[in-house]
Amino acid sequence: MIRLLVADDHPIVRDGLCAMFAAAPGFEVVGEAADGAEAVRLAVGLRPDVILLDLRMPELDGLGAITELARLGVPSRILVLTTYDTDSHVLPAIEAGATGYLLKDSPREELLRGARAAARGESVLSPSVAARLLTRVRTPPPPLSPRELEVLELIAAGNSNRETAARLFITEATVKSHLLNIYAKLGVNDRAAAVAEAFNRGLLVPR
Amino acid sequence: MIRLLVADDHPIVRDGLCAMFAAAPGFEVVGEAADGAEAVRLAVGLRPDVILLDLRMPELDGLGAITELARLGVPSRILVLTTYDTDSHVLPAIEAGATGYLLKDSPREELLRGARAAARGESVLSPSVAARLLTRVRTPPPPLSPRELEVLELIAAGNSNRETAARLFITEATVKSHLLNIYAKLGVNDRAAAVAEAFNRGLLVPR
DNA sequence: CGCGGAATCCACCGATCGGCTGATCCGGAT
DNA sequence: ATCCGGATCAGCCGATCGGTGGATTCCGCG
Numbered sequence: 001m002i003r004l005l006v007a008d009d010h011p012i013v014r015d016g017l018c019a020m021f022a023a024a025p026g027f028e029v030v031g032e033a034a035d036g037a038e039a040v041r042l043a044v045g046l047r048p049d050v051i052l053l054d055l056r057m058p059e060l061d062g063l064g065a066i067t068e069l070a071r072l073g074v075p076s077r078i079l080v081l082t083t084y085d086t087d088s089h090v091l092p093a094i095e096a097g098a099t100g101y102l103l104k105d106s107p108r109e110e111l112l113r114g115a116r117a118a119a120r121g122e123s124v125l126s127p128s129v130a131a132r133l134l135t136r137v138r139t140p141p142p143p144l145s146p147r148e149l150e151v152l153e154l155i156a157a158g159n160s161n162r163e164t165a166a167r168l169f170i171t172e173a174t175v176k177s178h179l180l181n182i183y184a185k186l187g188v189n190d191r192a193a194a195v196a197e198a199f200n201r202g203l204l205v206p207r
Numbered sequence: 208m209i210r211l212l213v214a215d216d217h218p219i220v221r222d223g224l225c226a227m228f229a230a231a232p233g234f235e236v237v238g239e240a241a242d243g244a245e246a247v248r249l250a251v252g253l254r255p256d257v258i259l260l261d262l263r264m265p266e267l268d269g270l271g272a273i274t275e276l277a278r279l280g281v282p283s284r285i286l287v288l289t290t291y292d293t294d295s296h297v298l299p300a301i302e303a304g305a306t307g308y309l310l311k312d313s314p315r316e317e318l319l320r321g322a323r324a325a326a327r328g329e330s331v332l333s334p335s336v337a338a339r340l341l342t343r344v345r346t347p348p349p350p351l352s353p354r355e356l357e358v359l360e361l362i363a364a365g366n367s368n369r370e371t372a373a374r375l376f377i378t379e380a381t382v383k384s385h386l387l388n389i390y391a392k393l394g395v396n397d398r399a400a401a402v403a404e405a406f407n408r409g410l411l412v413p414r
Numbered sequence: 415c416g417c418g419g420a421a422t423c424c425a426c427c428g429a430t431c432g433g434c435t436g437a438t439c440c441g442g443a444t
Numbered sequence: 445a446t447c448c449g450g451a452t453c454a455g456c457c458g459a460t461c462g463g464t465g466g467a468t469t470c471c472g473c474g
């Protein structure tokens with residue numbers, strides 16, 4: 001019997017998961033959490049075999065929860081189950097210690113298989129997630145430094161190089177040099193494309 | 208007894224909704240659809256009181272389904288139930304004939320209330336959706352023309368004005384004049400901010 | 415049949431940006 | 445102790461962009 005903890009802030013999704021796994025043989029849902037903090041709290045007490053974890057949650061997000069669980073030494077396998085397969089989410093989650101990463105629009109059968117595999121400690125990835133990982137491995141990801149991201153955010157907000165410089169208390173020259181680095185890392189040639197690419201990679205998020 | 212049709216491509220969400228409404232008094236789930244086309248097909252036959260409709264679906268998306276249902280004269284009330292409250296989705300859905308627009312992270316009680324209200328033909332809006340609508344009413348929405356959007360997409364892809372002009376078989380001057388219109392409509396002053404704002408408003412979507 | 419909006423085009427100018435080269439400083443990794 | 449990458453700054457030039465002020469055509473709406 002695989003003991004499950006379901007963590008998702010959407011009541012609907014929690015109900016759906018619980019119903020699905022309750023109906024499947026070999027599973028037992030031992031707890032539900034509506035946010036990351038609650039998930040960690042329950043996991044510590046319940047020590048479930050597998051934690052189904054949404055990444056987008058209030059209080060403590062999925063990534064934070066994974067990190068926290070690892071820090072606390074909770075031995076549960078973590079199966080990330082989310083709507084998004086954006087680069088920016090997948091890799092950090094896996095690096096932080098998630099055992100698998102499935103998309104919510106996966107068919108039931110895949111979810112059940114994924115949970116069983118996760119319980120055995122095997123890695124499970126949705127096809128689209130796997131594809132993304134592969135392309136990332138092929139093309140090593142040049143991450144933006146915090147400072148570069150800060151510059152890019154101000155640029156996206158419509159600031160000129162001069163204005164951006166003023167806001168960051170640095171020189172226009174520095175802003176330009178950050179921008180050149182950003183262009184190189186994102187593989188673009190101008191600020192507009194950099195902003196677009198940043199949105200595509202999930203570096204910038206819609207407000 | 209309110210007869211429901213649940214349309215969502217995520218099995219989990221469908222299960223969650225069905226379970227929730229099956230457990231609530233006064234509701235009966237008469238059908239489930241995994242895509243927009245199926246939703247329309249079932250709605251025509253079943254004539255449910257309320258259709259719970261996700262916007263993001265394969266085959267025929269939610270908006271298309273709403274339009275189609277209206278065209279066919281299906282009298283069911285449509286309650287849009289989605290994860291996103293982006294401007295670009297809310298208004299078209301409502302214009303197309305949706306009775307209400309709820310977010311999936313709404314509490315159970317709100318979903319039940321919403322469905323009952325929709326069955327009575329009342330409009331239901333999630334608070335965040337309502338807020339967005341109000342700000343839109345206050346600030347009349349200047350939509351981008353198809354041509355302007357085309358220009359903006361090319362700009363976001365990193366094309367210069369000249370390159371954009373070449374691709375569209377128009378002059379650089381025309382591109383610039385489109386851009387000026389775009390800036391005015393989006394309330395920005397340069398291409399980078401225009402791209403960012405377009406992502407924020409859902410005019411441009413991550414690939 | 416005008417009116418307005420969308421799409422198209424033109425010219426000109428100052429401001430800004432992108433591209434290049436090179437330099438200093440510092441802290442963490444080796 | 446050394447090396448490297450991040451962050452900082454500098455100057456220069458040509459290309460591009462944003463702003464202004466028109467102008468024309470076409471189409472739908474009233």
